[in-house]
Amino acid sequence: MKILLIEDDLDLGNGVRIALTDQGMDVVWTRQMSAAWHQLTQQPCDLVLLDLGLPDGDGLQLLARLRREHGSLPVLILSARDALQDRLNGLDSGADDYLVKPFELAELLSRIRALARRSYGFDGELLSLRGLQLHMPTRRVSVEGQPVELTVSEYELLRLLMMRAGRIVTRRTLEEQVLPGGPGNASNALDVHMANLRRKIGDGWVRTVRGVGYVIDQETR
Known part of the structure; x- marks a missing residue:
């Protein structure tokens, strides 16, 4: 935090x-x-x-x-x-x-x-939101009780979005805090990692705010 x-x-x-x-x-x-x-x-x-x-x-x-x-x-x-x-x-x-x-x-x-x-929804170890859980000490992630295997970058992106649930996190912030190379990474690494994260945790979690960044809503839209 x-x-x-x-x-x-x-x-x-x-x-x-x-x-x-x-x-x-x-x-x-x-x-x-x-x-x-x-x-x-x-x-x-x-x-x-x-x-x-x-x-x-x-x-x-x-x-x-x-x-x-x-x-x-x-x-x-x-x-x-x-x-x-x-x-x-x-x-x-x-x-x-x-x-x-x-x-x-x-x-x-x-x-x-x-x-x-x-x-x-953070108790010092566990982030929990609408059936999505992230346990920080073990870096374990689950969706509706089912474990999800994430890479280090995918885990850090999810952690940052969950910590700021309900608030838009800009692309620049995600790139600076999670990805090597920082803003403007020519390989579009953020888009690749975000697509993989969404595929693994399923639809309805990460919402794109076009031209700004991403958000995990606290309630289902």
Whole structure:
């Protein structure tokens, strides 16, 4: 799971980054709103941890923009603002959860896992969606209980799409994060791997968004 951590406190940010990385999460840490937004435009993430008191503005401003342009992206606020009205403002502004500083890292990890389950059906090991299951520790994939053998590239494409179920993943992102050679690979490797993946898992899973990328819908269309 790829997490964008937006936190200006050096000690806290570094502690959270290390703790999440130790749990196998991919963490990108930024300390300003502007840097966070630049990161989001360059590479999608699966979940945002958002501080509110940032050097270049209030995190609620960034939250509002996230909801306008990345509507379903899960956001967990981390803030020292502990008044009831602050928490209500954060949740009413579109945050999925709110954790008051200081907090125990164990509680943060628990809340991240709970948010991932609600958003993606992800329990830390198993991704499950409409009968399609991907078990990360063993890299096993099954459709309606039947095992499916995938290559490394096919597995990584499916994992990325399932982690972001309901959201379009661009061709560029898939090429950069999964395939050697990066964007514009002259051999059209992405098209070949995607065709093989679809053949193996069956119809009705991966939908093409013409000119943009691919998506696995959370519900049958």
